[in-house]
Amino acid sequence: MIGIAAGGPVIPNFGGGSASFACERANRLFCAGWVSRNWDTVLWPALRQHIVLTVIAVAIGFVISTALALVAYRRNWLERPVLIVTSILYTIPSLALFELLQPSFGLSRTTAEIALVSYTLLIMFRNTLTGLREVPPEVRDAATGMGMGPTQSLLRVELPLAAPAIIAGLRIATVTVISLATVAALIDNEGLGVPILTAISNEVFKTELIVAGAMAVALAIGADALLVLAQRLITPWTRAR
């Protein structure tokens, strides 16, 4: 209560009044106290929302792009049209895409997810298709020659051999989505983009931006490390020499 009276509330979420707000009052670049006070109410929920946004987008994108890649693997003519469409989706600026989708789906998570998914398709489609095509022809020939049907060969031989390329695509897509999902805060007001946007709209106080930005980077690095670990477990043969 002294604080409010003395300094004036230029800081968001500025409620209490004690000596610990000295940093905020001085408008320093980074206030560790703010972080610990707002972790439970602002940062942790934002991180959780961000993870959910990312997982949903990558999962849906993975299913769609894998399905498209599998079909294009059998029917070569499909590769070009799919590439053209996904490339266009990939090149649309994210803000423009949000604006385009907003009339149909409103300011909702759906709008955000549609946009995020559309950015994953090109990367994962191309990686999966390339991975499948790079299965050595003699390996495919041996699989057929030993009596595997097309589905057995795909599941037991071709997809496992394409796994490193598929996971490489998954890694790039995941990192891309984690970064883009901050912009999605404009649409559905959730994720690590929310504190960043708050900080941007606030002229002076930047702690939120720094912390949320760092969390997004850490999340991207962590997710990437997790996928690398998954790849090591799934494809032990790639390291056998």
Place this chain on the structure above:
Amino acid sequence: MPAANSAQSEGPSSFAEAATLELRDVSKRYPRQDEPAIADLSFTVGAGEVCVLVGPSGSGKTTALRLINRMIPLSSGDILLGGRSVLHRDPHELRREMGYVIQQIGLFPHQTVAENIATVPKLLGWDKPKISSRVDELLELIGLDPKDIRPRYPAQLSGGQRQRIGVARALAADPPLMLMDEPFGAIDPINRSRLQDEFLRLQELVRKTVVFVTHDIDEAIKMGDRIAILRQGGHLAQYDTPAEILMNPADEFVAEFVGADRALKRLGLSTLADVTLLAPNGVKPDGLRLPLTTTVRDALSQLLAEGSQPIAVVDDDGKVAGVVTLELLGRLLA
């Protein structure tokens, strides 16, 4: 006992009986090509025999092989395995009855040696303990230590080991027929010769019907019980035993293909054990000794190198069995 012929009911440590393979007027034409790739090809491979398909490139030998397991559909004619037409069978099931070995081997890089060998047994639904003991048995058969080699990935094997594993994988479900497309083509000459010897030793044990494709006439002569020589356009130029082909080539093409040294090649088909040797009189104690298993061709080469001196021949126990001279071999050839 029909059950004894089924790979499924047969436990490890025994091999199912081989089957006869018969090609009847088999032709393969591709659309928009005037010349057929295979033209009216007919021959029969007896059960347990090695038939080598040999010919220059473009003679359709690989095509012929792939017609047998229906990797390539045939245009006309029929192929019978054990008296049964392959045309009315499910191609996937059919292929599980035919061991398949190719030059590039095509081991699955993401699977261990044990998993690779288990491929066809798994497709056939064998239970795990049976597959596992089968894998061990095959690895021992090809002279590799199961403990050491089972968990390895193909990238951790030498070229020769990979080729052996390829053969073991093809033998895994005990197929009545083996199809081998230039299996030793990518191996260096020394190891190739070793693998050929090993395969012949293996064949003594398992007695499969084998169709073996090569472009190397020397390999054909060494490996084949019978050789089918194909010429451009998939025409069968001659189908006979190696000795007969070398002695009586059917035409100019065959004579040229087997080479001007065909008399020498014929000598490679018999060993000193097949020759009536001269009495061992005045054998020098420190002179050169040749084992009875030496081919007549190699003996001739040694005699020429030794300046036509007689050479003593010894049996397995190192006892002198007789003497071989240039004149003796000269008389054999005449």
